[in-house]
Amino acid sequence: MAQERLVQLLTPEGERVEDPQYSIDISTEELKALYRDLVMVRRFDNEATALQRQGQLGLWAPSLGQEAAQVGSGRALELGDYAFPTYREHGVAWCKGVDPVQLLGMFRGVNHGGWDPNENNFQLYTIVIGAQALHATGYAMGLMHDKSDRAVVAYFGDGATSQGDVNEAFVFASAFVAPIVFFCQNNQWAISEPIERQSHAPLYRRASGFGFPGIRVDGNDVLAVLAVTREALARARRGEGPTFIEAFTYRMGAHTTSDDPSRYRLAKDLEVWKLKDPIERVKVHLSRTGQADGAFFAEVDAQADEMAAALRTKIIEMPDPDPDEMFAHVYAEHHEPLERERADFKNYLASFVEPS
Amino acid sequence: MITMAKAITAGLRRSLEKDSRVLLMGEDIGKLGGVFRVTEGLQADFGEDRVIDMPLAESGILGTAIGLALRGYRPVCEIQFDGFVYPAFDQITSQLAKMHSRSLGKVKLPVVVRIPYGGGIGAVEHHSESNEAYFAHTAGLRVVTCSDPEDGYWMIQQAIESDDPVIFFEPKRRYWDKAEINTEVSSIDLHQSKVRREGTDLTLITYGPSVRTTLEAARVAQTEGRNLEVIDLRSLSPIDIDPVISSVKKTGRAVIVHEASTFLGLGAEVAAQLTEQCFYSLEAPILRVGGYNVPYPPARIEDHYLPDVDRILDAVDRAFEF
Numbered sequence: 220m221a222q223e224r225l226v227q228l229l230t231p232e233g234e235r236v237e238d239p240q241y242s243i244d245i246s247t248e249e250l251k252a253l254y255r256d257l258v259m260v261r262r263f264d265n266e267a268t269a270l271q272r273q274g275q276l277g278l279w280a281p282s283l284g285q286e287a288a289q290v291g292s293g294r295a296l297e298l299g300d301y302a303f304p305t306y307r308e309h310g311v312a313w314c315k316g317v318d319p320v321q322l323l324g325m326f327r328g329v330n331h332g333g334w335d336p337n338e339n340n341f342q343l344y345t346i347v348i349g350a351q352a353l354h355a356t357g358y359a360m361g362l363m364h365d366k367s368d369r370a371v372v373a374y375f376g377d378g379a380t381s382q383g384d385v386n387e388a389f390v391f392a393s394a395f396v397a398p399i400v401f402f403c404q405n406n407q408w409a410i411s412e413p414i415e416r417q418s419h420a421p422l423y424r425r426a427s428g429f430g431f432p433g434i435r436v437d438g439n440d441v442l443a444v445l446a447v448t449r450e451a452l453a454r455a456r457r458g459e460g461p462t463f464i465e466a467f468t469y470r471m472g473a474h475t476t477s478d479d480p481s482r483y484r485l486a487k488d489l490e491v492w493k494l495k496d497p498i499e500r501v502k503v504h505l506s507r508t509g510q511a512d513g514a515f516f517a518e519v520d521a522q523a524d525e526m527a528a529a530l531r532t533k534i535i536e537m538p539d540p541d542p543d544e545m546f547a548h549v550y551a552e553h554h555e556p557l558e559r560e561r562a563d564f565k566n567y568l569a570s571f572v573e574p575s
Numbered sequence: 576m577i578t579m580a581k582a583i584t585a586g587l588r589r590s591l592e593k594d595s596r597v598l599l600m601g602e603d604i605g606k607l608g609g610v611f612r613v614t615e616g617l618q619a620d621f622g623e624d625r626v627i628d629m630p631l632a633e634s635g636i637l638g639t640a641i642g643l644a645l646r647g648y649r650p651v652c653e654i655q656f657d658g659f660v661y662p663a664f665d666q667i668t669s670q671l672a673k674m675h676s677r678s679l680g681k682v683k684l685p686v687v688v689r690i691p692y693g694g695g696i697g698a699v700e701h702h703s704e705s706n707e708a709y710f711a712h713t714a715g716l717r718v719v720t721c722s723d724p725e726d727g728y729w730m731i732q733q734a735i736e737s738d739d740p741v742i743f744f745e746p747k748r749r750y751w752d753k754a755e756i757n758t759e760v761s762s763i764d765l766h767q768s769k770v771r772r773e774g775t776d777l778t779l780i781t782y783g784p785s786v787r788t789t790l791e792a793a794r795v796a797q798t799e800g801r802n803l804e805v806i807d808l809r810s811l812s813p814i815d816i817d818p819v820i821s822s823v824k825k826t827g828r829a830v831i832v833h834e835a836s837t838f839l840g841l842g843a844e845v846a847a848q849l850t851e852q853c854f855y856s857l858e859a860p861i862l863r864v865g866g867y868n869v870p871y872p873p874a875r876i877e878d879h880y881l882p883d884v885d886r887i888l889d890a891v892d893r894a895f896e897f
Binding site: 330331332333334335336337342343345347350352353354355356357358359360361362364365383384387388390391394547548549550551552554555556557 | 598629632638640641642644646665666669675676677678679682683715739766814
């Protein structure tokens, strides 16, 4: 098979390279800001993994290795653009301004999400694989109906490309020429199943069958991801319809903290991908070109540690909800049988109180 | 006089007029007007942007309706036939039903899913099912069913006005039933049950396509000297149980009638609640008449599956034998 085209603007060795189709003009300050995002997101993710290991979270889905795909696409989004995440888009949430503490509630087991999606235009995490691709498409259709100049990004992984909902989303978005970007992080693994089990053809090529462009980008190159996503969003805004982006990356951690990758993949593969680390290449580039020095990197690390410490405190102090909360938001309007059940439950709990 | 199908059309029309956020989505609902013509003429009057022919994918219709609702719209989805709703099952039960609670009340999804349901029209497989219990079993959904033109007209409007998702079951073999309707004012809320016939000797509890059959059974019973009360539940989630309890306390006997198989059907829930609430008033066990626990049978024998007047009266007889 011929070498597949891969958009790259920053090599794993930290060298800027040209791409025939995509370019990016980026200032030192912008590049340093991206580096800061990448470090903060990884620090957050590692802290969450540690919190799970210490029993503070029931589960965690690490984004380790996928920071550039998430920060690059997340920073391409404008304020009014809407993101529909899976359960692993911690880096996108960071870029959209979602308080990281809020992401942890569902993993701690105190709620099933709970944040207001409209506050930061960042929808609740979706666990059923691919279901959000349709929500994103419907939202994009709503934007068209509103004659809005905003666009939507639907996030999903390589495993989700096998789902009916994702394929239906392609059909609907194409038929309605909806302003949407399908952003697929191909991290090579759907829990234990390699990409070969999902697709015989490179994923980005699927788009052409649905009638819109597909492009494969180095998902560990934050600049390339930023450039490609910006162009796809611009295309959506111009009314030209969807784009499929395959961000070629690697899940460096486990699927979740309950997973054991040593049972199904080789340790040496991870070593190969470590050489393509999304953060290291930006650091090398900033250093080699003299755009940043050790003091800058130390300052970013200190900020990340500070964020992680604050996060840890907030999580440990995060209270369990009142059991009555499970009845509180099932319906928007009054539901008599539910209210009776709720009252029965309250009386049952009260029956345990010793008479004074 | 207006048919139930056209009464629902009129209700949809009024909702489209009242609120520009209301959108209709479905397969063949535009130029064709839907396979039962319930959306006939609406695309011509409200445009292709509001009465939208969708690609042929039920999960896609529901999933995009959720996205449109997130954007502030009030989508009304048509599922062409009962047996075609299952591809959308995840979007309805895991996504639509749970978004309000997952967001701790911050997201409302006012989506209506219209499903023509039930048998008795001589259809092929997957076109005659009564799958209301699946949805009534899912917290976060509201489930209702009309049984005559007036309810069709008002209930569809009330469902669209609800801030919760509503599964709206339309008994397809009653689409052509005609009646005069009051379009000035609705006499009853969406989730109230209705006493369709007052009686003293036994309470028949039913909904949807079986309402007419049950009323006929009550008329026949009258000729045999039995005065039966008939209650139309109308709402299957929530169930407005208090009027049913009052009735059964009065009559002491109850028979529940629906097309869906009785095994784990709505009747089982109603019977359980009545047993809890009316134990000392009951003169006989609560009996159920419904479909058997089999796949919906081929059309030439469907009359044996569907509860008819004789099977209802047989259950009534048994209730009086205690």
